[in-house]
Amino acid sequence: MAIPIAEELAKKQREISVAEFFERNKHLLGFDNKRKALLTVIKEAVDNSLDACEEAKILPEVKVEIIEMSEERFRIIVEDNGPGIVKKQIPNIFAQLLYGSKFHTMKQSRGQQGIGISAAVLYAQLTTGRPVKIVSKISPDHPAHYYELHIDTTNNKPEIMKEGDIPWKKDKGTKVELDIEATYQKGDQSVDQYLKATAIVNPHATIIYTNPKAEQLVLTRATDKLPKEAVAIKPHPYGVELGIMLKMLRNSDSRTMQSFFCNEFSRVGPQTAKEILDKAKISPQQKPGEIVLAQVEMIMKAIRDTKIIAPPTDCIVPIGKELLEKGLKKEVNAEFYVTVSRSPEVYRGIPFVVEAGLAYGGEQPGDESVKLLRFANRVPLLYQQSSCACFKSVIQTNWKPYGLQQSQSALPVGPLTLAVHLASVWPPFTSEAKEALAHYPEIIKEMKLALQEAGRQLGIYVNKRKKAKEEQERVSIFENYIPEVASALSRITGKSKDSINASMKRMLAKSKEFIEQNQVRLQGEKDD
Amino acid sequence: MTKQKDKIKEFGDEIVTSVEKGKQPKIHIPVRALSNIVFNQKTKTLELGNKMADRYFFNVAHAKKFLQTVEVAAVSRELIETGKHASLRDVFYMVKRTIPNTSTNIVDDQTESDKSMEDLELITSFSREQLHVNANKNGSVAGSVVIEDKGDVIDWSKMGSGGWSIPSNVEEITFKKVHARYVLYMEKAAVWERLHEDKYWNKHDCIIMSSQGQTTRGIRRLLQRLSQEHSLPIFVLADFDPYGVYIYSVIKYGSINLAHMSGRMTIPSVRFLGITADDIIKYDLKKHFIKMKDIDFDRLKQISEYDWFKNNKPWQRQFKMMKDFGAKAEIQALSSRGISFISEKYLPDKIKANDVLD
Numbered sequence: 001m002a003i004p005i006a007e008e009l010a011k012k013q014r015e016i017s018v019a020e021f022f023e024r025n026k027h028l029l030g031f032d033n034k035r036k037a038l039l040t041v042i043k044e045a046v047d048n049s050l051d052a053c054e055e056a057k058i059l060p061e062v063k064v065e066i067i068e069m070s071e072e073r074f075r076i077i078v079e080d081n082g083p084g085i086v087k088k089q090i091p092n093i094f095a096q097l098l099y100g101s102k103f104h105t106m107k108q109s110r111g112q113q114g115i116g117i118s119a120a121v122l123y124a125q126l127t128t129g130r131p132v133k134i135v136s137k138i139s140p141d142h143p144a145h146y147y148e149l150h151i152d153t154t155n156n157k158p159e160i161m162k163e164g165d166i167p168w169k170k171d172k173g174t175k176v177e178l179d180i181e182a183t184y185q186k187g188d189q190s191v192d193q194y195l196k197a198t199a200i201v202n203p204h205a206t207i208i209y210t211n212p213k214a215e216q217l218v219l220t221r222a223t224d225k226l227p228k229e230a231v232a233i234k235p236h237p238y239g240v241e242l243g244i245m246l247k248m249l250r251n252s253d254s255r256t257m258q259s260f261f262c263n264e265f266s267r268v269g270p271q272t273a274k275e276i277l278d279k280a281k282i283s284p285q286q287k288p289g290e291i292v293l294a295q296v297e298m299i300m301k302a303i304r305d306t307k308i309i310a311p312p313t314d315c316i317v318p319i320g321k322e323l324l325e326k327g328l329k330k331e332v333n334a335e336f337y338v339t340v341s342r343s344p345e346v347y348r349g350i351p352f353v354v355e356a357g358l359a360y361g362g363e364q365p366g367d368e369s370v371k372l373l374r375f376a377n378r379v380p381l382l383y384q385q386s387s388c389a390c391f392k393s394v395i396q397t398n399w400k401p402y403g404l405q406q407s408q409s410a411l412p413v414g415p416l417t418l419a420v421h422l423a424s425v426w427p428p429f430t431s432e433a434k435e436a437l438a439h440y441p442e443i444i445k446e447m448k449l450a451l452q453e454a455g456r457q458l459g460i461y462v463n464k465r466k467k468a469k470e471e472q473e474r475v476s477i478f479e480n481y482i483p484e485v486a487s488a489l490s491r492i493t494g495k496s497k498d499s500i501n502a503s504m505k506r507m508l509a510k511s512k513e514f515i516e517q518n519q520v521r522l523q524g525e526k527d528d
Numbered sequence: 529m530t531k532q533k534d535k536i537k538e539f540g541d542e543i544v545t546s547v548e549k550g551k552q553p554k555i556h557i558p559v560r561a562l563s564n565i566v567f568n569q570k571t572k573t574l575e576l577g578n579k580m581a582d583r584y585f586f587n588v589a590h591a592k593k594f595l596q597t598v599e600v601a602a603v604s605r606e607l608i609e610t611g612k613h614a615s616l617r618d619v620f621y622m623v624k625r626t627i628p629n630t631s632t633n634i635v636d637d638q639t640e641s642d643k644s645m646e647d648l649e650l651i652t653s654f655s656r657e658q659l660h661v662n663a664n665k666n667g668s669v670a671g672s673v674v675i676e677d678k679g680d681v682i683d684w685s686k687m688g689s690g691g692w693s694i695p696s697n698v699e700e701i702t703f704k705k706v707h708a709r710y711v712l713y714m715e716k717a718a719v720w721e722r723l724h725e726d727k728y729w730n731k732h733d734c735i736i737m738s739s740q741g742q743t744t745r746g747i748r749r750l751l752q753r754l755s756q757e758h759s760l761p762i763f764v765l766a767d768f769d770p771y772g773v774y775i776y777s778v779i780k781y782g783s784i785n786l787a788h789m790s791g792r793m794t795i796p797s798v799r800f801l802g803i804t805a806d807d808i809i810k811y812d813l814k815k816h817f818i819k820m821k822d823i824d825f826d827r828l829k830q831i832s833e834y835d836w837f838k839n840n841k842p843w844q845r846q847f848k849m850m851k852d853f854g855a856k857a858e859i860q861a862l863s864s865r866g867i868s869f870i871s872e873k874y875l876p877d878k879i880k881a882n883d884v885l886d
Binding site for chain 1: 536537539540541543544547548550552553585586588591592594595598599601602605606627628629630632634
């Protein structure tokens with residue numbers, strides 16, 4: 001008897017582990033090429049260090065070292081002075097994909113999904129076969145834990161190669177060491193640039209960076225003020241999609257739908273909860289676990305039809321006008337700085353704040369496109385510039401009135417660095433590699449307003465400077481012409497050249513106002 | 529010559545006095561732009577209106593022109609003082625230099641010093657020639673005429689193949705003998721040479737005169753004197769194109785640039801002999817057409833809208849035909865009918881029939 005084909009096929013059908021999936025799809029996580037891989041690994045490690053320090057209210061001091069082991073093989077060491085990690089969590093954090101503390105809370109942080117560092121570990125394992133080496137210590141009274149880990153990609157579970165306690169002279173902190181295949185290059189989209197940009201938006205952090213050429217760069221902190229602690233908020237109904245709603249209902253501890261809405265969402269009180277449930281034709285007493293899909297659809301519609309106050313915005317921690325300016329001043333050599341920090345706004349129930357800064361003049365080339373620095377939750381975005389909301393808002397802003405040149409749908413041209421920062425509990429990235437921000441109209445609108453506000457101040461400065469320069473030129477025109485006119489008049493009249501010269505110089509000196517008066521009086525009068 | 533010198537000094541003194549008094553130095557001058565040009569219907573000439581403008585030194589937009597004007601005035605005074613004459617080109621080089629500490633030249637282009645010279649004419653009410661500045665010689669004349677120029681007696685009939693070249697300043701010429709029925713002025717030196725070789729002026733009792741391109745002041749003044757002092761009719765022979773018409777228009781009515789000299793230049797009685805659109809048809813010159821470009825059409829439109837052509841029906845007819853042809857023709861196109869066709873047939877027929885445009 002023949003075996004049905006479906007049975008045959010069934011033999012091949014089995015679960016794919018996340019780790020296996022990412023093994024095949026490295027590019028989704030920012031490992032498309034060797035150069036980018038180097039940056040992504042460092043970025044993930046540094047993001048984690050900075051997040052950990054801030055959560056523990058420690059002024060971050062992060063050491064980054066890249067050592068060239070052989071051609072296209074680098075050792076990356078990132079060490080921080082953060083709170084350390086408790087022993088039993090170390091394997092999970094570093095060697096299991098999608099393991100993390102941040103995914104389940106609505107809270108502003110650099111990392112989100114718990115993919116980053118474990119993906120870096122996976123990449124190291126794939127390209128060099130070497131395990132990740134971790135040292136972590138949580139207090140001077142504890143020993144430093146040492147681990148060497150692999151990821152068991154079939155089961156997405158940590159595989160401990162080596163563990164033990166070792167002496168470490170640091171009080172607390174974490175050190176990660178990875179060997180990867182990569183290439184190192186300076187310039188745009190390089191590690192150097194990424195760390196410099198990181199220093200701009202994290203003026204409270206000190207970064208000590210040693211590149212493969214053994215050159216050390218110390219980016220010293222510009223302030224001792226830690227950013228305000230980010231508060232976790234509950235999701236706002238407007239920002240919850242059907243799938244998430246379904247999951248929340250399944251996992252809810254609430255006994256009734258009424259209390260489910262009141263306890264698990266922000267800005268939903270008994271009155272609002274009742275209104276939503278009424279519209280969805282669901283009894284407030286029903287158990288969340290009993291809700292079926294059709295009812296969830298009703299709920300989603302009811303939410304859309306109900307007026308709910310915007311979510312609280314105190315959960316956002318912007319960099320702030322002053323600190324952003326300090327950051328820019330520290331890393332960009334310019335002559336004029338403006339920063340803007342907007343009030344919080346909301347997209348799809350998710351609060352966000354847009355900040356913008358610009359540094360004008362100095363040694364920056366005046367005949368090239370402006371340099372655009374993009375940030376999301378204090379993390380620089382280096383790739384996919386043209387598909388980012390930041391880029392779109394810059395090109396949609398008219399920079400001509402602010403004294404820059406600009407052709408249609410292009411970055412303006414001028415000696416300028418622009419920084420655009422989005423702080424949000426959930427920045428809408430266009431991909432898991434977190435390279436570009438999605439084009440939400442609410443976000444683009446805020447970005448444009450921030451840029452315009454900064455641009456206006458730039459315009460005032462540029463025009464003032466232009467006017468002063470013109471005034472100077474004007475005076476120097478007369479200064480240089482006077483001897484010539486005096487000489488000609490002397491030849492015509494036979495009078496002393498020196499005395500005519502002196503009289504005219506006196507008039508010029510007396511008369512910056514005089515010139516201006518005449519300028520006004522003569523406006524509109526032109527001879528051929 | 530002291531009158532000219534005094535006038536320039538007066539101009540300089542005025543500026544120096546206001547400087548000494550701490551008053552803004554300025555030059556008071558009639559506006560020499562299209563907006564201040566009027567066509568005097570009575571005299572049929574272009575004249576300068578009475579709009580005046582002040583050129584201030586302490587004004588960024590005026591400073592350079594101010595300097596150019598006093599500079600040219602100084603040069604002219606020095607020329608008068610030493611009794612020498614210079615060409616406009618000479619004046620340009622005498623004025624041109626870089627102002628110390630700047631990258632600016634007092635003048636970059638001869639048109640700038642030329643304009644200043646024209647301004648000086650307005651300021652002093654003396655002509656450029658009287659201020660000892662001449663244009664380059666440009667043009668030839670031949671005919672049964674004897675003149676005296678600075679003591680030399682010159683017979684225009686005995687000047688060889690080149691003819692007498694017309695100086696820029698013809699004020700001091702006196703006519704000893706003029707034997708001619710009319711003057712034929714043409715824009716092409718090559719055509720003049722043709723007529724001269726054929727002894728056209730001898731056979732037809734006339735004076736032939738030419739320039740290369742635009743008519744210089746010397747020629748215009750000489751034509752005017754022949755017209756006024758000897759009542760000779762003047763005929764213009766030019767290409768069949770907008771520029772040919774413009775040459776005629778300048779001689780007859782004056783130009784915008786020299787509107788201030790109208791009285792000394794224009795000849796209201798001058799007539800246009802050819803080439804006309806009718807000549808083209810009559811002598812079958814269409815096959816020698818040159819296509820008109822956009823710029824030619826634009827120029828034609830401008831000229832046809834001039835006040836003095838606007839209501840002139842015969843001219844409007846010519847303009848329309850030119851536009852319809854969409855083409856222009858040179859005087860030399862007549863040579864297609866034979867090298868001496870112009871002197872033996874075309875001109876005698878035209879003159880005899882008085883086939884002219886006014």
